[in-house]
Structures are given as structure tokens and as C-alpha cells.
Amino acid sequence: MPVRHLCLALLLALLPAAGAFAQHEQHSPQEPSHHGDTIAPAHGADTAAHADAAHADAHAPAAGAAHEAPKPADVIMHHVLDNHDWHITDYPAGKDASGHTVYKGLALHLPWILYSSRDGLVFSGDAHGLLERGYAVYHDHAYALKPGAEVAEHVDAHGTLHMDKEHWAHFQEEHIDKSVTLLDFSITKTSFQMLLVAVVMLIVFSAVARAYKRNPTGAPKGIQSMFEPFVVFIRDEIAKPYLRDRYAPFLPYLLTLFFFIWFSNLLGLMPFNSNIAGNISVTAALAVLSFLIINFNGSRDYWKHIFAPPGVPSALRFTLMPVVEVIGVFTKPFALMIRLFANITAGHFMVLSLVSLIFILGKNGESLGGALGALPLSLIFTFAIFFLEMIVALIQAYIFTLLTAVFLGMAMESHDHDHGHAHGQDAAHEHAHGGAAH
Amino acid sequence: METIGIMGAGIGAGLAAIGAGMGIGRLAASSVESMARQPEASGDIRGAMILTAAFIEGVALLGEVVCLLIVFLK
Numbered sequence: 286m287p288v289r290h291l292c293l294a295l296l297l298a299l300l301p302a303a304g305a306f307a308q309h310e311q312h313s314p315q316e317p318s319h320h321g322d323t324i325a326p327a328h329g330a331d332t333a334a335h336a337d338a339a340h341a342d343a344h345a346p347a348a349g350a351a352h353e354a355p356k357p358a359d360v361i362m363h364h365v366l367d368n369h370d371w372h373i374t375d376y377p378a379g380k381d382a383s384g385h386t387v388y389k390g391l392a393l394h395l396p397w398i399l400y401s402s403r404d405g406l407v408f409s410g411d412a413h414g415l416l417e418r419g420y421a422v423y424h425d426h427a428y429a430l431k432p433g434a435e436v437a438e439h440v441d442a443h444g445t446l447h448m449d450k451e452h453w454a455h456f457q458e459e460h461i462d463k464s465v466t467l468l469d470f471s472i473t474k475t476s477f478q479m480l481l482v483a484v485v486m487l488i489v490f491s492a493v494a495r496a497y498k499r500n501p502t503g504a505p506k507g508i509q510s511m512f513e514p515f516v517v518f519i520r521d522e523i524a525k526p527y528l529r530d531r532y533a534p535f536l537p538y539l540l541t542l543f544f545f546i547w548f549s550n551l552l553g554l555m556p557f558n559s560n561i562a563g564n565i566s567v568t569a570a571l572a573v574l575s576f577l578i579i580n581f582n583g584s585r586d587y588w589k590h591i592f593a594p595p596g597v598p599s600a601l602r603f604t605l606m607p608v609v610e611v612i613g614v615f616t617k618p619f620a621l622m623i624r625l626f627a628n629i630t631a632g633h634f635m636v637l638s639l640v641s642l643i644f645i646l647g648k649n650g651e652s653l654g655g656a657l658g659a660l661p662l663s664l665i666f667t668f669a670i671f672f673l674e675m676i677v678a679l680i681q682a683y684i685f686t687l688l689t690a691v692f693l694g695m696a697m698e699s700h701d702h703d704h705g706h707a708h709g710q711d712a713a714h715e716h717a718h719g720g721a722a723h
Numbered sequence: 724m725e726t727i728g729i730m731g732a733g734i735g736a737g738l739a740a741i742g743a744g745m746g747i748g749r750l751a752a753s754s755v756e757s758m759a760r761q762p763e764a765s766g767d768i769r770g771a772m773i774l775t776a777a778f779i780e781g782v783a784l785l786g787e788v789v790c791l792l793i794v795f796l797k
Contacts, residue, residue, distance in 0.1 A: 623781065624784055
């Protein structure tokens with residue numbers, strides 16, 4: 286019981302903590318001195334300019350949809366890439382003086398946490414706060430400004446720099462302090478959603494574990510009966526065949542891997558959510574974990590097979606083979622990383638491209654016929670791909686777990702060297718070596 | 724020049740897909756055949772099939788990612 290309460294409290298504490306940074310994306314012109322009270326007096330001149338910028342931009346960059354058509358590629362990339370805002374949607378919020386619709390963004394501003402070699406830890410709720418501390422945001426990256434840099438004219442309503450690429454090159458020379466090292470530890474959209482997945486998993490699996498504690502011998506019921514088949518499957522079909530009698534200590538890792546990847550893939554398929562495993566940093570972290578576990582549990586024979594493979598002519602044994610095998614040590618986790626990343630990203634690309642068909646053929650609302658013609662096509666294809674992606678979400682979680690177990694099993698294996706050629710013993714061995722060659 | 728680069732990326736993505744399709748197609752054909760011959764071994768065959776398909780797919784995806792990088796880093 287207390288565990289469940291703790292989890293719920295955690296979940297509840299997490300949401301408002303992030304929600305505290307939620308603001309309206311756009312500052313309406315009626316409140317131009319939005320942060321006039323927080324800005325330092327020395328920047329008084331900035332404030333006025335800033336307000337002007339906010340006013341001028343009320344229908345320029347964010348509401349660009351009213352004037353210039355958004356490119357599908359940009360929309361798709363914006364969705365697929367990590368971001369410091371959890372942008373949910375834009376909604377029309379009245380018209381400006383010239384009759385153009387002004388759009389407001391519904392977004393959750395996630396906190397910026399930077400480590401700077403100049404100021405130490407820099408913490409800010411949004412890009413405006415960063416500006417006050419001497420850092421500017423351009424295309425979701427933070428840059429340190431030179432002391433006293435006057436940048437207000439380039440700042441849009443979001444507090445980020447807004448200019449095209451040619452200006453940016455010039456701007457960098459003039460205002461960006463390149464001697465400052467910036468490390469970005471921000472809780473971004475992806476990391477925020479990873480925390481969400483962690484909390485969901487904590488709640489679900491502590492409930493399942495409690496059910497087993499309460500009723501260790503009886504038939505599973507409730508949420509327990511949903512997850513038992515998966516846990517048993519991982520144990521009997523993945524852990525036991527490949528790790529043999531040493532599977533027990535690695536089962537928790539394999540289960541965590543499987544359920545984390547599966548849950549985050551499914552969460553990514555839900556509306557408004559980001560693709561967690563479609564971020565290469567996430568899959569890289571998972572692959573590094575697998576890499577460490579595989580290599581720290583490598584048996585003597587594993588290392589012997591790498592640095593002095595038996596059954597190989599001695600001319601190759603200490604020259605070419607160690608090179609190939611050492612590369613193989615790294616390609617295995619590298620392939621894990623790329624496979625998961627590319628599968629999930631490709632799925633999101635496909636779904637979004639098919640949805641974009643409506644906007645491409647409908648010419649962004651100018652051609653109703655085109656949009657209506659593309660609608661059934663797009664709907665059917667999206668529907669099909671979406672269900673495919675739900676299967677892929679499960680299969681990729683399975684494959685990542687399976688391959689980790691296969692590689693781990695290979696590394697832990699001790700050979701009795703009564704056979705001349707140590708390779709090709711079992712299917713797993715064979716395949717994994719095939720994989721290493723890729 | 725840039726257009727040719729993007730065209731190359733498109734052709735490369737297509738070739739990677741063809742390679743993966745041929746590979747997984749042959750794999751699936753022979754696995755299904757083996758399963759039909761020996762239905763009692765289907766479980767093992769399916770496991771080996773998925774594992775191998777993952778490796779084939781891994782190479783294809785590597786190709787696709789390279790093509791994507793060509794487009795994005797143009």
C-alpha cells in the first residue's frame with residue numbers, strides 16, 4: 286500500500302512541477318511588460334525593445350501558418366526531434382489589426398538546466414529567463430552571449446532568437462561568446478516522457494509484484510494476468526535458452542529493458558507524445574548499458590576468442606582476427622542502437638508523412654477538393670501503418686532484449702576446447718557471429 | 724550538385740529497401756517451408772527467423788540512416 290501511495294504522490298508532484306513552467310506561448314500585446322518586473326534595471330532599454338519585438342512577432346514567426354504554408358518536412362522534423370517545449374497544438378486566438386488569424390501555442394515549457402563554465406549552474410523556466418542570465422536560445426540550442434550583447438531586436442515572442450542562417454553566422458561572430466563551455470542538462474520533452482514511463486512502470490509493476498506477494502500460488506488476476514505472460518515469455522523464451530543456468534541475475538535487466546522499450550514505444554504512438562526510442566541518445570544509452578553488462582560478464586573464453594581466436598592460422602590469429610573481433614565487440618551494441626532508433630523514427634516518419642498528404646494535396650487549406658480526396662487515402666494508410674507500428678513497438682522491444690540476451694549468453698559461455706573449431710556450436714552463436722560481421 | 728546528392732540518397736534508400744526485402748523474403752520463404760515440413764519445430768524456426776531478420780534489417784536500416792544523413796547534412 287505505501288508504495289502505491291508513494292508512486293501516486295510522485296506522479297502528482299511531477300506534473301505540477303513541470304506545469305509550473307507552462308505559459309502561453311505568445312504574450313499578447315496587451316501585456317507588453319510581461320517581465321518588466323524581473324528584468325535588471327540595466328536592461329531597461331531592452332525591455333521596451335523586447336516588448337516591441339513581442340508585439341511585432343505576434344503574427345510573424347509562430348503564427349507563420351497564416352501567411353506562409355508550413356512545410357511538411359519541417360513539421361515532421363519538429364515532431365521527431367527532441368525539444369525544450371512540449372508543444373501540443375496551436376489554436377486560433379482572434380485576429381490582429383490586419384485581419385490575419387493569430388495563433389497561440391498550447392505548450393508545456395520544460396525547464397532549461399545548463400552548466401556553464403562562466404556562471405556554473407544556470408536554471409530557467411523558459412528562454413526569456415535564459416536571456417536575462419546572458420544566454421540565448423537559437424533553434425532549441427542554448428548559446429552564451431557576450432557580456433552586454435544587445436540582442437533584443439532578434440528575440441521573438443518565445444524568447445528565442447529568430448533569424449535566418451546568413452544572419453545567424455554573422456550574429457555568432459558578433460554576440461556569441463565561444464569561450465564559454467555549455468552543457469545542457471535540461472529536462473527535455475524526451476527525458477520528461479522517459480520519467481513519465483518510469484513512473485507508469487513503477488506503478489504498474491509494483492501493483493503486479495504486490496499481487497504475487499499477497500497470493501503467491503493462486504491464479505493471477507487483474508493487471509497481474511496481463512503481464513504474467515510477458516514476464517514468463519521473457520524468462521522462458523529469451524533468458525533461459527540463451528543464458529542457461531545463469532539467467533537469474535540478468536532477468537531483471539532483460540525485463541526492464543523489454544518493458545521500458547515497449548512502454549515508451551507505445552507512449553510515443555499516443556497523440557501529443559514524443560518518440561522516446563526515436564531519439565538516438567536514448568537508444569545509445571540502452572546500448573551502452575547492454576555493452577557494459579555483456580563485457581563485464583565476459584568469460585575467459587570470450588576474451589580469448591577475441592584476442593587469440595582458436596582454430597585460426599597463426600598468421601591471422603594475432604594480426605587480422607583481433608582487429609575484426611574487437612570491431613565486432615563494438616558493432617553489436619552499435620547495431621542495437623541503430624536498429625531501435627531507425628525503426629521507431631521510421632514509423633513516426635511514415636505516419637506523419639501520410640497525414641501530411643492531406644495538407645500537401647489540399648495545398649494547406651486552399652484546395653478543399655484535394656484535401657477531401659486525400660483524406661480517405663491518408664486515413665486508410667495511416668490506420669494500417671499505425672497498427673503496424675504497434676506491432677513494431679512490441680517486436681523491437683523483443684528484439685533488443687533477445688539480442689542482448691544472445692550476446693550476453695555468447696560472452697558468458699565457457700567452451701570445452703575438445704573441438705577444433707569453436708564456432709558454429711549452436712544457432713545463437715552462429716547468428717551472433719553473422720551479426721558481428723555486419 | 725545538391726539535387727544530385729538528394730537523388731542519390733533517394734536511390735540509396737530504395738536500394739537498401741530492395742536488399743532487405745530480398746534478404747528477408749528468402750529468409751521467410753525457407754523458414755515457412757521448413758515449418759511446413761516439420762511443424763513440430765516451428766517454435767525454434769520462428770525464433771531463429773526473427774533473430775536473423777533483425778540482423779538483415781539492421782544492415783538495411785544502417786543504409787537508410789546514411790541516406791537520411793545525406794539529406795539532412797546537405
